[in-house]
Amino acid sequence: MDLPLQQIIINNIPIIIDIFHSTKYNAIVIIMNNPRFIYEKTGIQIKRDIQIIINQTPHSLIYIEPTNFDHIEQLNGKYFFAPIGFHMEVGMIPDQPSAKNTTNISVIINEQIFLFDINQDLRLLPYKCLTTIHKDQHNLISQWIDYHKKIGFDKFIIYDNNWNNFENNKLKEKYNDDIIIINANWQYWYNGDAIGQVIQQNHSLWKYSPKFLGLTDLDEYINIDSRLLFNPSYSVTSIPNTFFGCGRNAKYTPYNFIEKILYREHQTNTTSRRKCIIQSEKVDLFCVHIPITFDKNIYYLNFSEGYLNHYRQLSCNRDQGCNCNDRCAVYDASILTKL
Numbered sequence: 001m002d003l004p005l006q007q008i009i010i011n012n013i014p015i016i017i018d019i020f021h022s023t024k025y026n027a028i029v030i031i032m033n034n035p036r037f038i039y040e041k042t043g044i045q046i047k048r049d050i051q052i053i054i055n056q057t058p059h060s061l062i063y064i065e066p067t068n069f070d071h072i073e074q075l076n077g078k079y080f081f082a083p084i085g086f087h088m089e090v091g092m093i094p095d096q097p098s099a100k101n102t103t104n105i106s107v108i109i110n111e112q113i114f115l116f117d118i119n120q121d122l123r124l125l126p127y128k129c130l131t132t133i134h135k136d137q138h139n140l141i142s143q144w145i146d147y148h149k150k151i152g153f154d155k156f157i158i159y160d161n162n163w164n165n166f167e168n169n170k171l172k173e174k175y176n177d178d179i180i181i182i183n184a185n186w187q188y189w190y191n192g193d194a195i196g197q198v199i200q201q202n203h204s205l206w207k208y209s210p211k212f213l214g215l216t217d218l219d220e221y222i223n224i225d226s227r228l229l230f231n232p233s234y235s236v237t238s239i240p241n242t243f244f245g246c247g248r249n250a251k252y253t254p255y256n257f258i259e260k261i262l263y264r265e266h267q268t269n270t271t272s273r274r275k276c277i278i279q280s281e282k283v284d285l286f287c288v289h290i291p292i293t294f295d296k297n298i299y300y301l302n303f304s305e306g307y308l309n310h311y312r313q314l315s316c317n318r319d320q321g322c323n324c325n326d327r328c329a330v331y332d333a334s335i336l337t338k339l
Contacts, residue, residue, distance in 0.1 A: 008107060008114050013041045014186045017199060019116055023209040024280060025094055031203050032089040037189035044109060046089055053106035061091030066285055066292045087198035090206065128152055128230055129210035132218055133159040133184055133200040138167040139254045140218040140314060145175060147221055151338055152229055157208060159184035159200045194288050201286045209280040216275045219315040223335045224306020235282035236291045236298040240307045241273035245327025258335060261311060263328035267303045275308055309335055
C-alpha cells in the first residue's frame, strides 16, 4: 500500500516533500519543507520561485494558512507559533476539473523543470489509522502496532527518519497491507521546533486522509475507554498524557515493558503534552499537539476517561535514571485489561 514520495531536492535539501492528489478536497496538493529553512539553505522563496504547469496550463497554488488555533494550554485565548512561522507549507490547486486524470505535472523552480506523473486513487480511506515518525527505533514498532490493533486501529503510517531497508522489509512482511512505511529523511531544520513531526502529521492527514487518524509517538500507548476512542461526534478527541517511570527498577525489555512498567506519576497536569485522534475530513492542519483550522468541535478527555501511557524511559537514555518519587508514584495496571 506504499505510495512513493515524489520529492524535489536541490542542494541536498528537500524543497517539495511530495506531490499528490488529496482525498480530502479532490485537489492536487504539494507538501513543502519549512519556507525559512529552504530560503536559508538555497535562496529559494517558495511563493515567488515555484511555478506549476498542469496539462501545459500554468496554475497558481492556494496556500493553507493556519487559523482557528485550539490548544488547552493557550494564554488568554491566543496561541502563537515561533518566529519561523508554521513549520511547513501546504499548497493546493482545488477544483481541478481533470484532477482524477491529471498525469502531466511540471514544477519549475528557478528555471529547473521537474516532471511528475500522478495517478492515485481519490477515495477517502475508511480506516482507523495511527501515524508516527521515528529514528532508529524499529525495536519499538511491532509491540506498538500489536497493542493498538487490539484496541481498534487497523492501519499504521510510519515515517522512518533514518531509512533501514532490512528492518522495514521485516515489518512489511509481518503486517502486509496494514502498514505504510515512508522514507522521511528530509534534512529538515531542527532548532527546538518539531518540523519533521509536523510534516509527518500533515502529510498523513492530507495524502491518506483516513476516517480517523491518531497522532502519537512510539513510546505512547492510548489507554482510554473504548466508547470514546472513535467518536464520530467530535472532530478532535484530545487525550491527556501521563508519564510512566522505570517501574521501580523493574527488569524489562522493549518487548515486555507493558507488563513490567506499572507505576506512573501523580496526575497533576491534565493540559500538558496531549495527543489527539482526529477525523481527517474535519481538520485541515495539525501541529504536534494542536489541531488547527478546524470546526472547533473538540472533546478534551479528562483523566478519569483515559490517558496516554507515556513510557518515556523507552525513548530516553536509561542512564539518566528515573525520579521514582515522581514518575513511579502510583501503581497502575489498567492497560493490562486491554492486552
